[in-house]
Amino acid sequence: MPTETLTREIFGNIGTVPKMIFYALAVIAGLIAIKTAWPRIRRWRSGRAVDSRHSAGQTVRAIFARVLSQSTLNRTRPAASRAHRCLFGGFAVLTLGTVLIAVEHVAALLAGREADQPVFHKGLYYAIYEPVMDLAGLAVLFGAGWFLVRRRRGDASIGHRGSDWMVLFALLFLGASGFLVEGLRIIEADSPGRWVSFVGAAVAGGLESVGVTREAAVVIHQFTWWLHAVVALGLLAAVPSTRLWHAVAGGVLLSRHPERPLGTMTPVTIEEVEATGVFGISQMDHLAIRQLVSLDACVSCGRCQDECPAHAAGKPLSPRQVVQDLAGQLRGIGSDSTPALAGGVVSEETLWSCTSCSACVEVCPLGVDPLELIIGMRRHLVGAGAVRGPAATALQKLGRSGNPWGLPPDQRMDWAEGLEVPTVDDQPDFEVLYWVGCAAAYDRQSRRTARAMVRLLQVAGVRFAVLGERERCTGESARRMGEEFVFAELAAHNVKELGQHDVTRIVTHCPHCLNSLKHDYPDAGGHYEVVHHSEFLSTLVDEGRLQVDRSAAETVTFHDPCYLARVNGIVDAPRDVLAATGAQLDELPRHGCRTACCGGGGGRMWLDDGPEDRVGRDRIKEITTAGAETVVVSCPFCRTMIGDGLATEGHSANVVDLAEVLFESLEETG
Amino acid sequence: MSFLVLVPTKRVPDTDGVIRVTPDELDVDTSHLSFVINPFDAIAVEEALRLRERREDVEVVVVGIGGEAYEDELRTALAMGADRAIRVDAAEPLDPWNVACILSELARRLEPRLVLMGKQAVDDDSAQTGQFLAARLGWPQATFASRIDDSDHGAEVARETDHGIETLSVTWPAVITADLRLNEPRYASLPGILAARGKPIEEMSLEELGIEIEPRVELVGLQQVSSQRTGQQLETVTELLECLRENTELF
Secondary structure, three states: OOHHHOEOOOOOOOOHHHHHHHHHHHHHHHHHHHHHHHHHHHHHHOOEOOOOOOOHHHHHHHHHHHHHOOHHHOOOOHHHHHHHHHHHHHHHHHHHHHHHHHHHHHHHHHOOOOOOOOOOOEHHHHHHHHHHHHHHHHHHHHHHHHHHHHHHOOOOOOOOOHHHHHHHHHHHHHHHHHHHHHHHHHHHHOOOOHHHOHHHHHHHHHHHHOOOOHHHHHHHHHHHHHHHHHHHHHHHHHHHHOOOHHHHHHHHHHHHOOOOOOOOOOOOOHHHHHHHOOOOOOOHHHOEHHHHHHHHHOOOOOHHHHHOHHHHOOOOOOHHHHHHHHHOOHHHOOOOOOOOOEOOOEOHHHHHOOOOOOHHHHHOOOOOOHHHHHHHHHHHHHHOOOOOHHHHHHHHHHHHHOOOOOOOHHHOOHHHOOOOOOEOOOOOOOOEEEEOHHHHHHOHHHHHHHHHHHHHHHHOOOOEEEOHHHOOOOOHHHHHOOOHHHHHHHHHHHHHHHHHOOOOEEEEOOHHHHHHHHHHHHHHOOOOEEEEHHHHHHHHHHOOOOOEOOOOOOEEEEOOOOOOOOOOOOOHHHHHHHHHOOOEEOOOOOOHHHOOOOOOOOOHHHOOOOHHHOOOHHHHHHHHHHOOOEEEEOOHHHHHHHHHHHHHOOOOOEEEEHHHHHHHOEOOOO | OOEEEEEEEOEEEOOOOOOOEOOOOOOEOOOOOOEEEOHHHHHHHHHHHHHHHHOOOEEEEEEEEEOOOHHHHHHHHHHHOOOEEEEEEOOOOOOHHHHHHHHHHHHHHHOOOEEEEEOOOOOOOOOOHHHHHHHHHOOOEEEEEEEEEEOOOEEEEEEEEOOEEEEEEEEOOEEEEEOHHHOOOOOOOHHHHHHHHHOOEEEEEHHHHOOOOOOOOOOOOOOOOOOOOOOOOOOOHHHHHHHHHHHOOOO
């Protein structure tokens, strides 16, 4: 059949008066949507405008790259993500198709054409349009159906609201009634080339086979068309008051607000605190615009909760619940009687359970950042003095002695005894500064890392130096505990020392120091090239500056630190170093950027937990199940947490740092 | 009349610091030390704040006796929540009797219902000031308190002794000294300290108080305790027994 004759009548079988009624209803539905959306948008605008926003061009790019592509869904829950793509894609295509129909209709009216003489809705265009729309309809049916089945199973990891059922049934109904309308229209209009609309044609065939005549179809078509139209317009009107609103808020969040690299934090200065009297988040109007939008964007899908190590360990923290609890306070914005957020709406225990592992931030398809909200509320707790016990002690020690153990700074070089480690004063023309960190300076286990590291640097002939007694804690954990000012003090000290010795390049074995120097220190005026020792050592091996004996190979397992792998994307370098030693790597189930937290981040290193309550217990199980004799780590916190965890389990595996493994396999040391 | 709680605080070297004696063996080398509120006094400040939280009309006044450097520690106490502070300008060191003299004069002038202070300062560990003060004022005293149940007329105080918990009943006005387990002091953060900047620190001189310092304790000398560790790691219990047999008279 020639494609030229392919077309169908727009609003076929629908009279002029019903058409007018339909357009009037559409306007009313649109007005209802705007009326209910407006207070929500106004609430966003009441937030603090603290962050940059995308330009128009960047926004358009982000709409394609992050929203329409659905690329942020990739990370977990493949089945649900697929269903969402179907639902979203199908709905987007159908919406676009409907808009095109409206354009055609208006264009035909303006051109004064008859109803059966469309402007562009014909021929090849029509031959593509119809099957695409049918596929989109199938996708919506599949997506809505899948989500309904999951909801029916009562999955506890997703949020449940009465209106969720309504939305999903409405979507399912729209898909089904759309095909019914199409099938009836095909019978009624008997337009040529009905198989172009293959689903509609199948429906038509089915209806005809049960005896639906053309005369009957004319009547039933009008009836189902109206049902379809009313439900569609009703759904449009309901967007701002149902979870469908996430499409708007999430779209705004993903397209208007630049993606913030994991591991970065929003700085606050003492001048700001003095001027505003606000430190951290204790009321809704302390939230930034971006954060208020994110509360509306959260659809309670539970991906963050799946990933949260504190939640897995039975702590009272679920990132989803934190966001939802805050979202529950959105209505109260502007009223006088809002409850306190930190320690009220979200309990102190919940806030202190977070390890800042950033898994929730990384996994959220809508760009919600629960970690930033948690640290914002921690800031308030710290500012209000509501921090007790070991957390307070660690912060006080950091403030007084510059390390979380409170040990004297003049013992900072004790670890290097007998190794002739040059300080910046001994060796002013160093090519790279080795940042030792407090753990390696004071903790007996971690000292081994630093001792292996400097011997490697010496063997490779690297001209390095350390800050020695001038070094202080980077303030990383203080900052993540919400103590911005102890961090600021420590950072100011370190930035000054690093500046005085013209440091531009830093190597460190501690991912927390690395992240802080890289992502926190620019806020304190420090800009350096920071590399992890795994990267540095991997390069030394590649350049042949370290001769490795591969014969003593054994099977090891490697635990990726959150702040190395997930937050800073350094995954290959430690594996390259291990491969160079000839070690067989037995990967843990969760590895690379999808690693599992040891429980030591976010200041939790300094909080006392019984063995049964420790975050990271499931990680220990994973390691013991893997069964390797040697667990290689590349973070001092992981070393302590995993070492303690294995000891508690009565497991005898050896926990060593990457640098030690490499040093042991050097040809010279045999 | 408000229920005034006077909390004397001492400025002491950070307990994590390494204490070194000056070459003349007459003083502690403070050049590398950081200072804190005596931890027992911080507990007293916290208890006073809790008292204010559960009773009406309580005013918490912290006192420091010493040079200008004391202001940092007084600011910390104000940041914790104390209402105001007084610094009595005096040269250190002062022995407990003279501190008690100064405090008793202050108590006569301010008429507190309660003097709440640490059981001892962690620098010289004298543990005498509270007792001297109560004696000078003729007030009841309850030292080494691990729990305070206050009423309108006085308080039931549980005190930790070598033989167990002793409970005393004191009537206001009284002197109570705080032991370690009384409470855990709250954290004083920078925003809190900033907020405390508006709170007054009143300065007083010894002349104003009409006090002349008459030392009763003379510092003859200080000696560094050797921190050389002579421990060694042994492999087996048998080795340990042998070692003990050789080097001790236990067996």
